[in-house]
Amino acid sequence: MAELSPLRRRMIEDMTVRNLSPATQRSYVHAVAKFSRYFGRSPDRLGLEDVRAFQVHLVATGISWPALNQTVCALRFFYGVTLGYGDLPERIPYAREPRKLPVVLSADEVVRFLEAVPSLKSRTALTTAYAAGLRASEAVSLKVGDIDGGRMVIRVEHGKGGKDRYVMLSAQLLGILRTYWRLARPGHWLFPGRDGSRSMDVQVLHSACRSACAAVGLAKRGTIRNFVLGGVIVRKKEPPHGPTQRASYP
Numbered sequence: 001m002a003e004l005s006p007l008r009r010r011m012i013e014d015m016t017v018r019n020l021s022p023a024t025q026r027s028y029v030h031a032v033a034k035f036s037r038y039f040g041r042s043p044d045r046l047g048l049e050d051v052r053a054f055q056v057h058l059v060a061t062g063i064s065w066p067a068l069n070q071t072v073c074a075l076r077f078f079y080g081v082t083l084g085y086g087d088l089p090e091r092i093p094y095a096r097e098p099r100k101l102p103v104v105l106s107a108d109e110v111v112r113f114l115e116a117v118p119s120l121k122s123r124t125a126l127t128t129a130y131a132a133g134l135r136a137s138e139a140v141s142l143k144v145g146d147i148d149g150g151r152m153v154i155r156v157e158h159g160k161g162g163k164d165r166y167v168m169l170s171a172q173l174l175g176i177l178r179t180y181w182r183l184a185r186p187g188h189w190l191f192p193g194r195d196g197s198r199s200m201d202v203q204v205l206h207s208a209c210r211s212a213c214a215a216v217g218l219a220k221r222g223t224i225r226n227f228v229l230g231g232v233i234v235r236k237k238e239p240p241h242g243p244t245q246r247a248s249y250p
Helices: 006-017 022-039 048-060 065-082 107-115 120-132 136-140 171-184 202-215 224-234
Strands: 153-156 165-168
Touching (some): 006 022, 107 120, 107 202
């Protein structure tokens, strides 16, 4: 394995002490390395005009707006934190993503979609994501103890931004989860992986989603995001933060 350069090591240390997630760290390092390779020079020898030229290049390649803004975040961090270049990061603009209305599945489409998922575990995980408005990664990371049937809430740990939160647990979803628990008898993880020591891989859920959508003719519309949005519409309010105790589950 190639030895890390002092500059890259410093950037990784800067991200680590600020508790950036491993995924964010990998993304930032990759973006700065790509920036450096484009000019064939060390990034600490490149300036604002180089950043602008790189952004123009990325737009010309058809990069997605979220990916472009992820690169902006990485460069802002690199120049502002690792290099300590004062107000330079504020002069690196974010891209304004065109707003589009999301495609939301109808209630009938949701029923057909779930019926097409053969695996009890995947079907229940997707149902939970839909009913509670969770991201796929949040659904598969749930623990049995996160389901509070007494207070009718679900604890979501390390969600977006690394923050914990509580979401509403409907009586119907609680009934579905209790049935699942009696049949599957999960241990620590509500949706465990094959050996039970880890949670279910989120890619398994994405694969189940794609297969079910293809089976019922929703291939163009059936992303987990679109599927979950239908649940978010009816989940208008989250409970107050900070339940101090969780009832036993189920």
